[in-house]
Every structure is written in structure tokens, then in C-alpha cells.
Amino acid sequence: MPASIEDVARLANVSISTVSRVLNHRDLVNAKTRGRVEEAIKELGYRPNVFARGLMLRKSNILGFVLPDVHGEFYSEVIRGANLTARELGYHLLVSSVNADEDGYDVLSTVGNHGLIDGIVVMVSEIDSRIRETLASVQIPLVVLDGDVPGVKHDSVVIDQRRGAAAMMTHLLTSRPGKRIVFLGGHETNLDTIDRLAAYRDALTAAGAPPAESDVHYLDYRYETAYKFAAKEVHGWVASGATVFAANDEMAAGVIDAAISAGISVPTDLRVVGYDDTRLAQMTRPHLTTVHVPMSEMGAAAVELLCQRLKNADRPETKITLQTELVVRQSCGAVASLAGAERRAAK
Amino acid sequence: MPASIEDVARLANVSISTVSRVLNHRDLVNAKTRGRVEEAIKELGYRPNVFARGLMLRKSNILGFVLPDVHGEFYSEVIRGANLTARELGYHLLVSSVNADEDGYDVLSTVGNHGLIDGIVVMVSEIDSRIRETLASVQIPLVVLDGDVPGVKHDSVVIDQRRGAAAMMTHLLTSRPGKRIVFLGGHETNLDTIDRLAAYRDALTAAGAPPAESDVHYLDYRYETAYKFAAKEVHGWVASGATVFAANDEMAAGVIDAAISAGISVPTDLRVVGYDDTRLAQMTRPHLTTVHVPMSEMGAAAVELLCQRLKNADRPETKITLQTELVVRQSCGAVASLAGAERRAAK
DNA sequence: CTGAAAGCGCTTACAG
DNA sequence: CTGAAAGCGCTTACAG
Numbered sequence: 001m002p003a004s005i006e007d008v009a010r011l012a013n014v015s016i017s018t019v020s021r022v023l024n025h026r027d028l029v030n031a032k033t034r035g036r037v038e039e040a041i042k043e044l045g046y047r048p049n050v051f052a053r054g055l056m057l058r059k060s061n062i063l064g065f066v067l068p069d070v071h072g073e074f075y076s077e078v079i080r081g082a083n084l085t086a087r088e089l090g091y092h093l094l095v096s097s098v099n100a101d102e103d104g105y106d107v108l109s110t111v112g113n114h115g116l117i118d119g120i121v122v123m124v125s126e127i128d129s130r131i132r133e134t135l136a137s138v139q140i141p142l143v144v145l146d147g148d149v150p151g152v153k154h155d156s157v158v159i160d161q162r163r164g165a166a167a168m169m170t171h172l173l174t175s176r177p178g179k180r181i182v183f184l185g186g187h188e189t190n191l192d193t194i195d196r197l198a199a200y201r202d203a204l205t206a207a208g209a210p211p212a213e214s215d216v217h218y219l220d221y222r223y224e225t226a227y228k229f230a231a232k233e234v235h236g237w238v239a240s241g242a243t244v245f246a247a248n249d250e251m252a253a254g255v256i257d258a259a260i261s262a263g264i265s266v267p268t269d270l271r272v273v274g275y276d277d278t279r280l281a282q283m284t285r286p287h288l289t290t291v292h293v294p295m296s297e298m299g300a301a302a303v304e305l306l307c308q309r310l311k312n313a314d315r316p317e318t319k320i321t322l323q324t325e326l327v328v329r330q331s332c333g334a335v336a337s338l339a340g341a342e343r344r345a346a347k
Numbered sequence: 348m349p350a351s352i353e354d355v356a357r358l359a360n361v362s363i364s365t366v367s368r369v370l371n372h373r374d375l376v377n378a379k380t381r382g383r384v385e386e387a388i389k390e391l392g393y394r395p396n397v398f399a400r401g402l403m404l405r406k407s408n409i410l411g412f413v414l415p416d417v418h419g420e421f422y423s424e425v426i427r428g429a430n431l432t433a434r435e436l437g438y439h440l441l442v443s444s445v446n447a448d449e450d451g452y453d454v455l456s457t458v459g460n461h462g463l464i465d466g467i468v469v470m471v472s473e474i475d476s477r478i479r480e481t482l483a484s485v486q487i488p489l490v491v492l493d494g495d496v497p498g499v500k501h502d503s504v505v506i507d508q509r510r511g512a513a514a515m516m517t518h519l520l521t522s523r524p525g526k527r528i529v530f531l532g533g534h535e536t537n538l539d540t541i542d543r544l545a546a547y548r549d550a551l552t553a554a555g556a557p558p559a560e561s562d563v564h565y566l567d568y569r570y571e572t573a574y575k576f577a578a579k580e581v582h583g584w585v586a587s588g589a590t591v592f593a594a595n596d597e598m599a600a601g602v603i604d605a606a607i608s609a610g611i612s613v614p615t616d617l618r619v620v621g622y623d624d625t626r627l628a629q630m631t632r633p634h635l636t637t638v639h640v641p642m643s644e645m646g647a648a649a650v651e652l653l654c655q656r657l658k659n660a661d662r663p664e665t666k667i668t669l670q671t672e673l674v675v676r677q678s679c680g681a682v683a684s685l686a687g688a689e690r691r692a693a694k
Numbered sequence: 695c696t697g698a699a700a701g702c703g704c705t706t707a708c709a710g
Numbered sequence: 711c712t713g714a715a716a717g718c719g720c721t722t723a724c725a726g
Contacts, residue, residue: 002462002486004703015713020705030711050463051407052703054398055718060463062441072420072626079426083444092461094409095442097430114439115349116397116407139349223630250630257632279419280630283570283597285604351719362697367721377695399719402702 003044012040023048062092063306064120069099071250073278074295081296082121085303119310121145121302126189141309143302147191155309155318157301161192164291164324165199168273171326172243173207175334180242183211184251186221196247196275219251226254234259238269243332249274249281249290256284256331267333277327286330294322350391359387370395409439410653411467416446418568418597420625421642428643429468432650466657468492468649473536488656492649494538502656502665504648508542511638511671515620516550518673519590522681525556527589531598533568543594543622566598573601581609585616590679596621596628596637603631603678614680624674633677641669
């Protein structure tokens, strides 16, 4: 049985009110008295009971953090950033993975209305009516990460995917004007895929060569799927002098490996670029030209935004847009001459 | 202001005691009364206040989960397994990443003595006196994951690393008797490295050819480090007909890429194997022969063990040992003839 | 089977 | 500057 506020009061010869004040409003207490109380606290190893405190204060300093079933390197970076910021701001993180197929976003509503967390960050990778409803039912401050849910009150942190993908397209179109570019996306409903694809289309259209629909393929963001698909298509791509723009690094890695397995040299005979700049981007040979997504910053910004909302419920809804960064490495062929070179282009 | 138990009682025309009983001991309440109460609960959308409840029950159904700074694919799999099991058992997970260099395990003691969590799982990747002290100071049920902390009371989930590494060594020694095997570890103090290395040494010694100390190298588990190291060493390895046993998949991938960049064929001219069987193992060409570590099962088992302890504080300290599985793919050369073949060997 | 009451460990007006 | 008291929303003996 841990020490209670009463034990401290007794030891310090004061009332529990005074102990409480030392804990919460130090300056209201006489310095000498405060000293005695602090000593007693130390001696007893006293820590206020979180439940009793929560009951009065109606806050727990715990934030919910819900992530969809994204792949490891992305997931862990976002959590890392969120965790670090949460700690700095005096909060803890209740993390839940939501796995789309299974119990869907039920977890979310469990966590979100658990009564225990002060606010919640939810990363969404696609929106359907079920998700929208669940989010609408959340009664506490909500930050949506990497998406927007119209009609539901929330702050949000988004990545400027359009601009990131546009920067990549500009790079590709500039270094090899007029050449074919093939787009490999995730699922058709995936929010990131939608944005990146839009930028792809816009860029080609603006360049006077609208994309053939047959150059757009919806896969599933996975290495193996991309590998298999590329194994079939790669000779056609090489013959037409194409560049492959994969909507994430993992698929880009699959394409590169498929090409290499088929005896094709990257970037000489085929150029491949990715998206995200996960650690994987530097685990391919050649290294991937890709678009850097600030993963840990996403987590950090979401937590920060949530904490601000917690401090001030009335502030207007806020949306933070994080920028990406084009990272030119070797897989696109633009710097093939400088072996080992890596260059971060301006945004 | 959400509905309280009093609101429910009023609406259902009963006392709050009865409402509480419906919530906690359904069978003690008359069916009709219970019906009225349940209706009232539904109508008001009532959910018991977690703090008030925690104050009485002294439990929160929240478990702390502390992971060191392990790489993404491993980290996320462990969390995934832990999360799923926690949910099934009616618990939530408070996740913290501990980052060895920075604030060390301070977080742990914060979380561990926060008063809010019912128990805690801590994954340790190395043990020093500071970590030992911190763990010793934890006042709530503790499960140590992937390690042991002598002198501190705790249950534990460990992986039989010795046996896993031994299986790999047997495989290598059987398929190419008498050939040189080079070991690439993480830091010298890393628990997994220690175990895997011991098995490596034992196997070679048993085979009558104790390893040369110059064949053991301590790196840091990272791709890039392994790549650079291999770039220097690879020709020597090829000349001596060596096989490289990397203590994780990521380093194995680095070695493979370094070899390929040097124009060396894997597995024909150099054989490389890894450890962990993360997704990365199937993102190399050739795919990695490796030792499968049950990552999500580790998380799941740790949570389960903790919950059992929570139910029964007096049960004897328990240690669950999870087995690994040798996964023979192409990088070891043993099944080079069967292109694309994958075989999981018996343990 | 049900209710009145005590109590969990805090915080915070309200007096003094 | 400090203390006595009310109250936060529950659970659980204790009566009946």
C-alpha cells in the first residue's frame, strides 16, 4: 500500500490541503512549510494517486494514438516522433494498431470513448462511411493524421503529397523530357495514392502528354506484389525507355530487384523511383531516388497539435501541412555519373 | 458532461448500488430490474468513469510496454502482437520507446511507477547496472522480454537464441563441411549477439575447427555499416570460400548488396545468411536464409504472461521460451538449384 | 434482491 | 498562509 496524501500530511504536520497545494500551487505555500512537506514526500516516496487526481481534474495526461496497418518502418518512425514529443509535453501514449480487415475501427471507438484518454490522434489511410461515423462519434479532441474527414470537427496534420509527387514528376520530366513514366500505386481508395496519382496526371498533362490509363496500375504497396508485377512488365518498360514511379519505396525496391533478376541494369536500362524515404530507400542498390516524408515529424506534430487543443478548447480548427523533400539518389539515373552521390533537392 | 451512475439510477428508478451491480455482478440483480437499468444505460450512453472506478478497484486495465530502439520491422511486429492480445484480454497498451543514448530508462521508471498502469513489459537488449536498478525499482508486475535480469523479480519471455543460431550453424556446416564461416554481430554487449555468437563458437568448436577470433566482428546491426564493412572484406571472403553469418537480416542484406556491387554472385561465390526473418529477408535477391524469430508472438506472450500474473500475484515466476525456426531460402546456396524454393526446416 | 452509507485519495472553494 | 469540509463517481460490505 503506497503512501497517501494523508501520510504525508501527518508526517509533515500539516493538513492534506497544504500537501495538495505544495503539489499543485507551490507559491501559495509558505517556504518553510513547503520544505517540510517536500521532505515528507521524499521520505515516503509519495506519488499522488492518478485515479483520485483524474477524478477531480478530469484529465489523465494520456493520449490515444491509432495507426492503421502500415508497414514497419513507417509505423515505428511515426510512433517514435509522437512518443518523444508526448514525453516532452508530459503526456503518455496509448497506442493501438487498427487492422483494416479485422475489427476495423471498433478499437478506435473503444479507445476514443474510453473516458481515460484526454484526446486522440488517428491516422487514416482511407475514408469510408464507417470510418467517418466512428470518427464523428469521438467525444474528445481529435487530430487526424495524413487525411481529412469533412463534417467531423478535428485538427489535422497532413503531408503535402501533391507537391511532393509534383516535385518528383518535375525532376523526371526535366531529366528525360518526353519519356514514358509508369505509375504504380497502392489501392485505388488509398488517400496517399489518390494524391500522388493526381500529381502524376497533372504533370504529364501539363507537359502535353496526358498519361495512358494503361500506364497506371493499382497494386498494394507491397514488395512482393510489385516484384511479381514488374517481372512480367519489365521488358516492355525497358523497350519503351520508361521510368517507373512507385508510390512507395517498398514497391520501388521490388521493381528494382525484379529488373536486376531479369538482367536489366538500373538506372541504365530502367529507372525506378519511390516515395516515403524510409530506411529501405538506402537498402536498395542503386539507392532510391524518392520523396522524403517526415514520418517522425508527423507523429510529433500531431501530438503537439492535440496538446494545444487540450490547453485551449476554443481555438479555431488548425491544419498543419508538412512538406516533403525530393531526395535524388541513383535509381533515377540523373546522377548516375557521381557514384554514391546523394543530393537533397530544394522543395 | 457525460452521464453518471446517478443519472442512470434515476432514470431506471433504482439506487446507484443496483446500477453498479448490473455493471459488475449481473447475476445478483433481478432480471426485470436489470433490464430497466440496461435500457437506461443504453439511452444515456452511459460509460462508467474510469477514474472513479480505478480509485476503488485499483486497476486501470492498462499495461505499459517499453521497447528499446530496435529497428522498425521488428518493433512494429512486436507491438502488433502485443496490441492484439491486449485487446482480446481487455487491456490497453501504453507504449514507450526507450532510446538508449538519450534519457535511458528514466522513462521506464516514470511509466513503471506512474501508478496508472497495472503492469509492465520491458524489452531489454542489454543489461547494465543502471538498467538493473531501474527494473528493480518497479513496484508493479514486470515481464522482461528477450532477456533476464537476475535479482529482480519478474516473469519473462525469451527466445531460444542459442538453439536458433545452432540450427543455422548445423545447416551451414552440413551443407559445406569444413568451410570458413564469418560472424557479424551487433554490439559486443547486446544480449542477442552474445547468445548467437556463443552458438557459433560452440558449433565450430564441436566440429573440430574453433573459430579464429579474426572471423568475429562486432558491428551495429545496421545495413549501411555492414555494407561498408563487407565492401572491404568481401574479396577475402570469396577467396577463402567463406559463408557470412550475420546476426540480423539487415546486416545480411548489406553484405549481399556489397557483394553484388563488387560483381560477386550470391550464393554462388559467397553465401550469406541472416537472423530474425523480418520482412526484409524476402526483400533481398536472393532471399535470405535466416532464423525466424516469432516477433508478434513475443509481444503476445509477454502480454499474456503479464495478465496471468495480474490475476494471480502468487503464482511462481514463469519463463516462457519461444522457439525459432530455421528458414532456408536461397542466400545460403543450399537450395540454389530450386530457384524460388523456400523451405522451413524442422526445429 | 435492493438501498443507505462509508470510503477510495485527491482538489478546491470557503473561512479564518 | 492554512485547515475543515464538500465533492468528484464509483464499489462494496452491511442491513433489511
